Amino acid sequence: MTDVVETAGLTKRFGESTVVSGVDLRVPRGTAFGYLGPNGAGKTTLIRMLLGLIRPSGGTMRLLGRPVPAQRREALARVGAIVDEPRFHGHMTGRQNLWALAAAREPEAHARIDGALERVGLLARADDRVSKYSLGMRQRLGIAACLLADPELLILDEPMNGLDPAGMLEVRELIRSLVEEGRTVVLSSHLLDEVERTCDAIAIVDRGRVVLQGRLDDLRDGSAAVLRVDCSEPARAAVLLRLRADVARVREEEDQLVLELSAGDPRGESAAIAHVVLDAGFELYRLQLDHDSLEERFLELTTRLGAAA
Amino acid sequence: MSIRLVRAEVLKLSTRRGLMAASLLLTVVATIAIELILLLLHATDPAKHGIVGGINHFNDGLYSLTQLATIAAVLVGATAGAGDLAAGFFRSLVVTGRPRASLFGARIPGGLLVVLPLTAAAYLVLALFSFVVPGGAATPSTTLLVEAGLWFELYIAVMFLLALGLASLLGSRATTIGILAGLQLLVTPLVQGLHNPGVGAESVLGLALWRLAPTEILGGAPPGHLGESLVAAFVVIGAWMALALGLGAWRTVTRDA
DSSP states (O other): OOEEEEEEEEEEEETTEEEEEEEEEEEETTSEEEEEOOTTSSHHHHHHHHTTSSOOSEEEEEETTEEETTTHHHHHTTEEEEOSSOOOOTTSBHHHHHHHHHTTSOGGGGGGHHHHHHHTTOGGGTTSBGGGOOHHHHHHHHHHHHHTTOOSEEEEESTTTTOOHHHHHHHHHHHHHHHHTTOEEEEEESOHHHHHHHOSEEEEEETTEEEEEEEHHHHHHTSOEEEEEEESSHHHHHHHHTTOTTEEEEEEETTEEEEEEOSSOHHHHHHHHHHHHHHTTOOEEEEEEEEOOHHHHHHHHHHHHHHHO | OOHHHHHHHHHHHHTOHHHHHHHHIIIIIHHHHHHHHHHHHHHHOTTTSOOBOHHHHHHHHHHHHHHHHHHHHHHHHHHHHHHHHHHTHHHHHHTTTOOHHHHHHHHHHHHHHHHHHHHHHHHHHHHHHTTTBOTTSOOOOHHHHHHHHHHHHHHHHHHHHHHHHHHHHHOOHHHHHHHHHHIIIIIHHHHHHOSSOOTTGGGOHHHHHHHTSOGGGGGGSOOOSOOOOHHHHHHHHHHHHHHHHHHHHHHHHHSOO
16 A cells, blocks of 8 residues: 655754654555644644645655655645635635636646535535635535545545534545545544544644554554453552552542553453452452543653653 | 636636725726716806816826726735735645746736726726817827827736735735825825926836826826936836736745745
8 A cells, every 4th residue: 555645754943943843654545544633733734834835844745656845736736635724715606716726726627616516515505605604614615625636635634623513424424435435535633533533544743743653443452451440449459459560550530440451461461350359358340441542542642742841 | 827727816806896896986987977077067067167078188087097097906906916815715726736926927817807998998988088078179089099098008007017916925905005005196196296306206107107108198197307218117117017026926936825
């Protein structure tokens, strides 16, 4: 599988401040890829560099196999992108805005306008002025603008911003349908849950640096196992369980113990812990084995980095 | 030059109702209104109010129309130069991969296609009225009408291009309009009115443009007290255009989108 976005050591500095720092990013073709990070992490800056809106301070980039900015025009011919919130001429209709954007693309782009509007559910409102559109409608018009390129790669910056739950579901389904057609969608977001629901692969970015990158399934497999223990006298039980080598950390949470297990056999360790608790005379009400959610992993990574800084 | 990009520029400008209404008001509507009022005044009191027609009336009218149409040209030029930026649309255009220089280049014919027909229509109205009630006065010759018309459209095109370049450089429609209004309404008339305007006055764009006007119409407007040569006038106009468009294109290509 080839990579549609490749960056090496990509860096952007604004004066003394380094907003993007040595980012090595690889986005596999035909995936929904989440570029995940808290606000101010440098997500939009990286996207703006990829699209040639600002110049990088260092590093190299390739889009669809072409070096940018050297072959920027050829690369962007098959890229559709929304940066920040999609903005249009409010005095023009949705269709007129798309017409003006299609004029900057290949001649065939004009023939794609109606199809793009239909696909995002805006055909009935296509001849209304954009100033009358809601933010959700403008987001969908932005995606329609991306489709004018018949894109191999779509780059969507915070596409769920301003959408109600139904709108988020629509956009999520639209992204998945685009991926099923073999297109690649890169979406930046701070909405962890949305990324987890929508994407196949992610990169977590914090303070301009990519701190974790890979397929979601792989990341989940590699995440720490968590055992929730609901027992009598949890404070005393915690003292006992902290002595075990297969328990990395123990914390109390709402009258429960949350144990982070060391790498190994989580199921076997869970059974052993159950025996220990019962043999020590505690009542055991419930035992639940989980993996860290992406959100916990994300928070753990960014918190650790924050503490180290 | 992409015809489709030029058409897109025309679309973006011509769908702005406020801009088009203001431009129409400053050109065609204003000309018709002024001529009708003068006609009415002449009809009610011919002794006090002179004839509506003839070459002198045409000259006076052309001077007024030039001032008003310049405002329309500046409005359209400033909008063409800064409209995409103000709307946040410039970024969407840039991410198509289309070279920024061609995005800038399309604004020139696009804007001219909007502003020149309007001013031409106003000029046509003015020319027609010069034949309505000429009394015994001579009417403008066909040659004069053609020459004055071409000069007038050149004047408007230059003012449009100046506004376009400046707006593309500054990224602000309001600032551009403010600066050019000051230049056109204060600086140019002030220098025109001076008996000894001093060194550097030749560089005033408005004076150089009036230097190119057919000599028959100069009675309608003060040409200033400069002995500026024709060559100098062309050089001044060319320098202003190169500066404005060059800076506008440079900023369009280099600005963060």
